[in-house]
Amino acid sequence: MVEKQLSDMRVGEKGKTARIEGSGALRRRIMDMGIVRGAEIEMVRDAPLGDPVEFLLKGYNLTLRREEAKTIWLEVED
Amino acid sequence: MRDVFGEDPEVILAERRYDAIAKIMESAVRKKESKWTFTDMLDHVFLHKALGIPIFLTLLWAVFQFTFAFSEPFMVMVERFFGWLGGFAAEGIANPQLASFVADGICGGLGSVLVFVPPIFMLFLALAILEDSGYLSRAAFVMDRVMYRLGLHGRSFIPMISGFGCNIPAIMATRSIENEKDRMITILVNPLISCGARLPVYVLVGGALFGAAAGSAVFAMYVLGIALAILMALIFRRTLFKGKPAPFVLELPRYMMPKAKTALLHMWERGKEFLKRAGTIIFVVVILLWFLSVYPWAATNGGEIIENSYVAGLGKTIQPIFAPFGWDWTTTVAIIFGFLAKEVVVATYGLLLGVGEESVGDALVSMGIFTPLTGFAFMAFVLIYVPCVATIGAIWRETNSWKWPVFTMVYLTVLAFIVSGLIIGIGRLLGFT
Numbered sequence: 032m033v034e035k036q037l038s039d040m041r042v043g044e045k046g047k048t049a050r051i052e053g054s055g056a057l058r059r060r061i062m063d064m065g066i067v068r069g070a071e072i073e074m075v076r077d078a079p080l081g082d083p084v085e086f087l088l089k090g091y092n093l094t095l096r097r098e099e100a101k102t103i104w105l106e107v108e109d
Numbered sequence: 110m111r112d113v114f115g116e117d118p119e120v121i122l123a124e125r126r127y128d129a130i131a132k133i134m135e136s137a138v139r140k141k142e143s144k145w146t147f148t149d150m151l152d153h154v155f156l157h158k159a160l161g162i163p164i165f166l167t168l169l170w171a172v173f174q175f176t177f178a179f180s181e182p183f184m185v186m187v188e189r190f191f192g193w194l195g196g197f198a199a200e201g202i203a204n205p206q207l208a209s210f211v212a213d214g215i216c217g218g219l220g221s222v223l224v225f226v227p228p229i230f231m232l233f234l235a236l237a238i239l240e241d242s243g244y245l246s247r248a249a250f251v252m253d254r255v256m257y258r259l260g261l262h263g264r265s266f267i268p269m270i271s272g273f274g275c276n277i278p279a280i281m282a283t284r285s286i287e288n289e290k291d292r293m294i295t296i297l298v299n300p301l302i303s304c305g306a307r308l309p310v311y312v313l314v315g316g317a318l319f320g321a322a323a324g325s326a327v328f329a330m331y332v333l334g335i336a337l338a339i340l341m342a343l344i345f346r347r348t349l350f351k352g353k354p355a356p357f358v359l360e361l362p363r364y365m366m367p368k369a370k371t372a373l374l375h376m377w378e379r380g381k382e383f384l385k386r387a388g389t390i391i392f393v394v395v396i397l398l399w400f401l402s403v404y405p406w407a408a409t410n411g412g413e414i415i416e417n418s419y420v421a422g423l424g425k426t427i428q429p430i431f432a433p434f435g436w437d438w439t440t441t442v443a444i445i446f447g448f449l450a451k452e453v454v455v456a457t458y459g460l461l462l463g464v465g466e467e468s469v470g471d472a473l474v475s476m477g478i479f480t481p482l483t484g485f486a487f488m489a490f491v492l493i494y495v496p497c498v499a500t501i502g503a504i505w506r507e508t509n510s511w512k513w514p515v516f517t518m519v520y521l522t523v524l525a526f527i528v529s530g531l532i533i534g535i536g537r538l539l540g541f542t
Contacts, residue, residue: 051120057358058119059119059123061358062119062120062123062124063123064358064360067124068124070127076152076156076158077158078156078161078250078251078253078254079156079157079158079159079162080254080255082253082254082257083254083263083357085156085250085361091360092148092152092360092361093359094246094250094357094358094360094361095357095358096253096257096356096357098356099356099357099358
């Protein structure tokens with residue numbers, strides 16, 4: 032297992048949420064969307080211009096800018 | 110809670126909530142193992158690396174085609190109807206002042222405001238269909254990168270582009286932007302996007318002065334407007350609305366077939382705001398301009414000789430401000446009337462120069478109203494200065510205060526003077542007159 036930022040994931044890669052950095056409204060918003068410890072996230076695709084990024088979690092599709100995705104650390108299989 | 114769990118309460122709450130959800134899901138929902146859904150299929154194409162942007166631009170083009178091609182005949186109908194109603198009223202009323210008030214003031218005024226109703230409703234219908242289908246979130250996803258660079262949010266793109274059709278529905282469409290700062294910037298710079306009503310002015314002045322290069326002159330106005338909108342957005346982001354655009358945390362919903370009833374309801378809910386305003390503030394301003402253009406009644410011979418009217422007097426009074434630009438009082442009056450709606454500039458010249466609308470262009474040249482340089486500066490001025498009264502009404506309603514419409518008028522007028530002044534100044538340095 033390695034720790035990886037959500038923004039560094041490759042297409043199709045999956046991981047389990049380990050921790051969320053940052054504070055305040057953005058962090059709360061991210062957690063309200065279901066990104067909590069243990070939540071599984073799969074990287075789906077980049078936007079055509081490279082940013083934002085689309086993920087699959089809990090059966091729905093969420094998009095985040097790389098900047099926001101950087102605050103989320105995942106445990107990924109080697 | 111922090112002491113007990115070693116974490117923020119909100120973290121604990123979110124985690125416990127999702128734990129509970131997971132337990133309920135486990136016992137209540139049977140999962141189907143169909144991984145490749147209809148939405149996945151569509152997104153594979155619509156959000157494709159190479160195809161995503163061309164598809165977005167094509168859909169956008171379709172929205173505009175739909176909006177403006179469909180609304181055009183209705184706009185003509187509205188204009189004709191109020192023209193006919195005005196003529197009918199004028200014939201039936203014996204008192205000439207009352208006849209002018211009803212025909213040119215009320216009917217003409219209502220016509221010039223309600224002519225915007227078809228494009229507004231059509232654009233809202235098209236956007237409602239896109240939103241209900243689930244594509245609007247994808248559009249924000251596709252365009253966010255570009256808009257973020259400009260200090261805006263992906264959701265700002267559609268309102269900005271809608272401004273090319275008409276700034277009023279564009280400003281009303283900013284409601285889809287959640288963050289207040291992002292929304293305010295989008296509203297404030299929107300009037301710089303050349304709406305459909307500016308085009309007749311560009312075509313008139315550009316066509317008269319630039320001959321074969323008229324197309325380039327008109328295109329230059331569109332580019333100038335976009336460049337200024339970007340510049341002002343960056344400036345506002347660094348001054349009035351400091352900070353970064355809102356974080357982009359957006360769910361891409363499943364694609365759905367839009368329902369006619371919901372789409373029409375959406376269209377009506379948003380469109381009726383404009384109707385409400387049209388009946389109040391916009392109408393009052395329109396009547397005021399009518400009054401200024403036909404009074405003093407005896408001197409104008411009942412609105413026939415506009416040169417003797419209050420508005421002409423006003424034009425002559427403020428003309429010295431524009432003298433450095435080489436513009437005479439007819440241009441000043443055209444600028445005043447342009448507040449009504451920018452395309453009214455064309456009709457105003459027709460009245461003032463005493464020629465039909467089709468020969469206004471020739472008259473501008475033969476009567477020496479403009480040189481190519483002063484005409485180009487005028488085109489830029491019409492692009493930038495105070496947007497039409499209906500747009501000001503929209504800004505007033507959407508920001509719910511008088512502060513922002515007044516601010517918009519002031520900053521745009523200052524900007525118009527700066528840009529036109531620069532055009533004249535640089536042009537003269539290069540040897541143009």
